[in-house]
Amino acid sequence: QVQLVESGGGLVQAGGSLRLACAVSGRNFSSYVMGWFRQAPGKEREFVAVIGRSGSTRYYTDSVKGRFTISRDNAKNTVYLQMNSLKPEDTAVYYCAQSGRVVPTATPHAFDSWGQGTQVTVSS
Secondary structure (H helix, E strand, O other), rough: EEEEEEEOOOOEEEEEEEEEEEEEOOOOOOHHHEEEEEEEEOOOOEEEEEEOOOOEEEOHHHHHHEEEEEEEEEOOOEEEEEOOOOOHHHEEEEEEEEEEEOOOOHHHHHEEEEOOEEEEEEEO
């Protein structure tokens, strides 16, 4: 059974940085596309970033381009989200997710396994 466990969330001031990690067990990690999504209070879950199986392909939502970086370590079965220049509007619960698709996608329905989420709060 696959398990995804996020860590690294917390409270940070605007302009600060956080690094989220998602450790995956129960599957051949390198065979799966990995993504990060977030959900703010009262809003729908939205796509943040996705990375292909080898790590060479990455996509980001426009609001985080230039500030966030997704990466993966297939030897450690872990995907990361480095978040710099954080803004109050980045406040949300962040989820990592796994997709069996061959091509990286931003569509939540393409991801069949999800973590429990980690809270990120950015104060102004």
